[in-house]
Amino acid sequence: MALLNTRRNFIANTGKAGAGLWIGSTLLSSCSVSKKSSSNKLSTGFQQQPLPYSYSALNEAIDGTTMEIHYTKHAASYASNLQDAAKNEGVDMNKPLEEVLNRISKYSTKMRNNGGGHYNHELFWKSMSPSGPEKPSGKLSTAIDESFGSFEAFKTQYSDAGKNRFGSGWAWLIIDKDKRLRIGSTPNQDNPLMDVAETKGFPLLGLDVWEHAYYLRYQNKRADYITNWWKVVNWNFIQDRYQAAYS
């Protein structure tokens, strides 16, 4: 229950005006983070946050063993290595991680891999839920229809971004500096906040297509993993994130 309350509070906080201002500032200043961002609930810290559900809660799409290893080993390691890199490179860990990601080319490869890895997984856990609507509604639904033609067309394009990512990486739905929705993908643990990213913007939804995310149940069948993953996307969270980013 405590975890669920944490999740509700997080989602509720994403609707605050300050969040929108920060995101708007981020988008309008080429993804640079304003000095006010340290108090923003949409920003990401350097510590791993509690998983907002049990390891087996998403079994419809991802088995509990995979979730447990993914969260306690892979993601925990990114957080630990990020903190190590931050100490070595003089980064103030009281500031948002986004400030580092926006200027990742100025830091080490260790910071890039683990800063991205930590940020991406923190978003990934919150982007899934064992319950909730099967598709977006409201302003996000309208924006998806306008940008991609339909929700089904969006799913196909996004799924293709994940299927076609060679090796390990992520598929993304982002809002860019012109407040347009775009689909992209990044290799390894890169993400669209990074100054080195091919497609830059604010990430609304990320899909982990590293084999560690699906191999126990799906083996080499990444496409089957992606098909089932849609069943557990937390559209309430993504909608709140979009509306905060758009304001």
Ligand SMILES: [Fe+2]
């Ligand atoms: Fe992962």
